[in-house]
Amino acid sequence: GENVEQHPSTLSVQEGDSAVIKCTYSDSASNYFPWYKQELGKRPQLIIDIRSNVGEKKDQRIAVTLNKTAKHFSLHITETQPEDSAVYFCATYSGGGADGLTFGKGTHLIIQP
């Protein structure tokens, strides 16, 4: 089955700096790559997603890049703010085998004031 590796597990950045979180996956059939933000005690919330026919997608301060050849994708947050502090999860979806998302283990992003 699919295996998703996420790095780093913890990331501390100064407010205003950029943050980058990286994920690699194993299933070449994966075709959908969402990123979720989860605050303590809350549900995962979709913040951005990308499909396999696109290399990059941007939404204000957030961007995702995808390299299908290398099987990795990354989340980029620019001009970080205190409210960006949370745990971020990458995930993949292939639609084959068990239908459902395969998640990475998460990155705890800490924004230092």
Place this chain on the structure above:
Amino acid sequence: NAGVTQTPKFRILKIGQSMTLQCTQDMNHNYMYWYRQDPGMGLKLIYYSVGAGITDKGEVPNGYNVSRSTTEDFPLRLELAAPSQTSVYFCASRGIMGPPQHFGDGTRLSIL
């Protein structure tokens, strides 16, 4: 339009007890999912359903059962609760055209 609703929000069970976690959605979504999230980890798929009457196993199905008698409801049953099932359980749904998935608020379950 409430989206995905899970009940209860919290529950403490004793080892060996059984319970059903409820999940309902009002978006007329065909696809529904159950995930569990252990502390400091990502979500893992327990079971999923592609429509009423059709269910299938995910990555970690042992110790759980599901049913899907209607489009709206997808309950998850624990028959003999074990401490290893202490976790936060999330239900999700999506439409027939594909992701994204919509998550419920979760059920925090402790088994002592």
